[in-house]
Amino acid sequence: xxxxxxxxxxxxxxxxxxxxxxxxxxxxxxxxxxxxxxxxxxxxxxxxxxxxxxxxxxxxxxxxxxxxxxxxxxxxxxxxxxxxxxxxxxxxxxxxxxxxxxxxxxxxxxxxxxxxxxxxxxxxxxxxxxxxxxxxxxxxxxxxxxxxxxxxxxxxxxxxxxxxxxxxxxxxxxxxxxxxxxxxxxxxxxxxxxxxxxxxxxxxxxxxxxxxxxxxxxxxxxxxxxxxxxxxxxxxxxxxxxxxxxxxxxxxxxxxxxxx
Ligand code: 13P
Numbered sequence: 001x002x003x004x005x006x007x008x009x010x011x012x013x014x015x016x017x018x019x020x021x022x023x024x025x026x027x028x029x030x031x032x033x034x035x036x037x038x039x040x041x042x043x044x045x046x047x048x049x050x051x052x053x054x055x056x057x058x059x060x061x062x063x064x065x066x067x068x069x070x071x072x073x074x075x076x077x078x079x080x081x082x083x084x085x086x087x088x089x090x091x092x093x094x095x096x097x098x099x100x101x102x103x104x105x106x107x108x109x110x111x112x113x114x115x116x117x118x119x120x121x122x123x124x125x126x127x128x129x130x131x132x133x134x135x136x137x138x139x140x141x142x143x144x145x146x147x148x149x150x151x152x153x154x155x156x157x158x159x160x161x162x163x164x165x166x167x168x169x170x171x172x173x174x175x176x177x178x179x180x181x182x183x184x185x186x187x188x189x190x191x192x193x194x195x196x197x198x199x200x201x202x203x204x205x206x207x208x209x210x211x212x213x214x215x216x217x218x219x220x221x222x223x224x225x226x227x228x229x230x231x232x233x234x235x236x237x238x239x240x241x242x243x244x245x246x247x248x249x250x251x252x253x254x255x256x257x258x259x260x
Contacts, residue, residue, distance in 0.1 A: 002207065002208075002209050002231045003036065003037060003038055003209070003231075004036075004037040004038070004225070004231060004232045004252050004253070004255065005037070005038045005040065005165060005209055005211060005231060005232035006037060006038070006039050006040070006232050006233055006235065006248060006249055006252050007039075007040040007041075007042060007064060007092065007094070007126060007167075007211065007232070007233070007234045007235065008039075008040065008041045008042060008235050008239025008240075008245055009042045009066060009094060009097070009213075009234055009235065009236050009239065010041065010042060010043045010044060010047075010066075010239065010240065011044075011066070011099070011236060012044060013044070013240055014043060014044070014047055014240070015046070015047065016046055016047045016049070016050035017050065018047075019043050019044075019047035019050050019051050019054075020047075020050040020051065020053065020054040021054075022242065023041060023051050023054045023055060023059075023061060024054050025242045026041075026061065026242045026245060026246060027055065027056060027059040027060075027061060029242055029243070029246035030059070030060050030061070030246060030249060032250070033060060033246075033249045033250055033253045034253035034254075035060060036253065037232075037249070037252050037253045038062065038232075039060050039061050039062065039249055040061070040062045040063070040064045040091070040092050041061050041062075041063065041064065041239070042063075042064035042065060042066050042092070042094055043063075044066065045065065045066075045080050048063065048065065048085070048088045048089075048090065049088055051063060052088055052089045062091045062092065063088070063089050063090045063091060063092075064090055064091065064092030064093060064094065064126070065080070065085045065090050065092070065093045065094070066093075066094050066097070067080075067093070067094065067095070067097070067100060067114075068080055068081060068082050068084075068085055068093050068095075068114060068117070068118065068123075069081055069114070069117075070110070070113035070114045070116065070117040071117070072117070072121075081117070082117045082118050082120070082121035082123055083121055085121075085123060086121050086122065086123060090123060091123070091124060092123065092124045092125075092126055092165075093114075093118050093123045093124070093125055093126070094125075094126045094128060094167075094234070095111055095114050095115055095118065095125045095126065095127050095128065096108075096111040096114075096127055096128045096129065096148075096152065097128045097169070098128060098130055098169060098171045098174060099174075102171075108148065108151035108152050109151075111127070111152050112151070112152050112153075112154075112155075115127065115152060115153075115156075115164070116156075119156075119160055119161075119163060119164075122163075124163045124164070124165065125163070125164050125165070126164075126165045126166075126167050126211070126234065127152060127153075127164055127165070127166050127167065128167045128169050128213070128234070129144075129145055129148040129149060129152075129166065129167070129168060129169070129192075130144075130145075130168055130169040130170045130171050130173075130174075130213075130214070131144040131145065131170055131171065131172075132144075132171045132172065133171065133172035136170065136172065141170075141188065141191075142191045145168070145188060145191050145192055145195065146191070146195050149166070149192065149195045149196065149199060150195070150199060153196075153199055153200065154199065156200070158200045158201045158203070158204045161200055161204060161208075162204065162207070164208060165208065165209045165210070165211060165231075166192055166196070166208060166209070166210045166211070167210075167211040167212075167213050167234040168185065168188045168189060168192060168210060168211070168212055168213070169212075169213035169214050169234060170184075170188070170214050172214075173213075173214025173215050174213070174214045174215070174236065175215070175236060175237060176214075176215055177215050178215055179214055179215035179216060179217070179220050179224070180212065180214060182223045182224055182226060182227065182230075185212045185224055185227075185229075185230055186227045186229045186230065189210045189212070189227075189229040189230060190229060192210050193205045193206075193208075193210065193229070196208055209231035209232060210229070210230070210231055211230070211231060211232045211233055211234045212224050212230050212232075212233055212234070213233060213234030213235065213236070215237075216233045216234075216235045216236075216238060216248065217238045217244065217248075218238065218244050218247040218248055218251065221233060221248045221251045221252060222251050222255065225251070225252060225255040226255070232252065233248070233252070235248060
C-alpha cells in the first residue's frame with residue numbers, strides 16, 4: 001500500500017524568521033491529522049535550519065529541499081550538495097521542477113546526476129515531470145512524460161530507484177489556478193506507471209508514489225485523491241498559508257483512512 005504524501009514546495013518564499021513562525025503554527029494545526037500520511041515542507045535553503053529548529057520532535061512535518069547540486073563539495077559557487085542537506089535533517093529533495101528546467105536551463109542529464117547523488121546520500125528524490133500547454137494541445141502528453149522518465153531514469157537499477165517519488169506537474173497548471181481535472185491527472189499517472197513498469201520493473205511501478213502538482217487547493221484535493229492512482233500532492237501557492245495547508249493535510253488523511 002502506497003502511503004499518501006503531501007509536499008509543500010515553498011519556492012522562493014519566506015525568510016528564515018517567517019518560516020520558523022509559520023511551521024510552529026502549522027504543526028499545532030496538524031495535531032489531529034492522521035500519522036498514516038506523510039507531510040513534507042520544502043522551504044528555501046536559507047530557512048532549512050530555522051525550520052528544523054522550530055519543529056518539535058512530535059511534529060508530523062518532515063523536511064525537504066527544493067533542489068541540490070550533484071557534486072558533494074568543491075568549487076561550485078552558489079550550489080548546495082546532498083550531504084549538506086542531509087546534515088540539516090532533510091529527508092526529501094525536489095528535482096527537475098519545471099521552473100528549474102525553464103528558468104534555469106536544467107536538462108535531463110543534469111537531473112539524472114542529481115538523482116544519482118541524492119540516492120547515494122539517502123535522500124528521497126521527488127522527480128518532477130510534466131508537459132506544456134502546447135504539448136498537451138498537440139496530443140504529445142504521453143510522449144513527453146515517457147521521454148522525461150526515460151531520459152532521467154535510464155541506467156538505474158530497480159533497487160536504486162526504490163526511494164523515488166514522481167510528481168506529475170503539468171506546466172500549464174502551475175500557479176495558474178487551473179488545475180488538471182482528476183481524469184487528466186489519473187490518465188497521466190497511468191502513463192507514468194506504465195513507463196515505470198517497462199523501464200524499471202512492474203513491482204517498482206506498483207510501489208512508486210506518483211504525486212499530482214499544479215493549482216492544488218483545499219477545494220480540489222479531495223477529487224484529485226479520489227483515485228488510488230494519485231498518491232498525494234506537490235503544492236505551491238496553497239502551502240504558504242497555515243490554514244490551507246492544514247486543510248489539505250486533513251482532507252488527505254481522511255481520503256486514506258476511508259481507503260479511496
Ligand atoms: P501551485 O500549487 O502554486 O500551482 O504550484 C505547484 C508547484 O509547482 C509545486 O511544485
